[in-house]
Amino acid sequence: MNELKQGTQILAADGQAFTVDADLARVFGPGDRLVADGEAGLLHIPAAELRTATLAVDAAAAAFSDMAGVADEAIIAFYD
Structure with a gap:
């Protein structure tokens, strides 16, 4: 999705x-990314x-x- 139009209806997983x-x-x-959450509403992630x-997350997973x-x-020696 590259754009949103005012007035568009978005459904959350719970049907709301x-x-x-x-804006x-x-x-x-x-x-x-747009996440529709029944409690939080529409969450915009730039x-x-x-x-x-x-x-x-990728760096943490690699670590x-x-x-x-x-x-x-x-590991034990590191904390001693």
């Missing part, structure tokens, strides 16, 4: 409908923040994967 307002339609751009979060190769003794 939300209406895109003028959201104006700021929503290519690469942005592309730049999505990229930042993706990079952080945890690397930790699988570290001996328990080395």
Whole structure:
């Protein structure tokens, strides 16, 4: 989805409908993500923040994967 139009109805997973307002339609751009949540409403995630979060999660996943190769003794020694 590259753009939103004011007045568009978006359904959340629970079936609740939300209406895109003028402000959201104006700021929503290519690469942005829209999440419809029954309690929070429409959550706009701009592309730049999505990229930042993706990079952080990918780095954390890689770090945890690397930790699988570290001996328990080395981890204990780190905290001593």
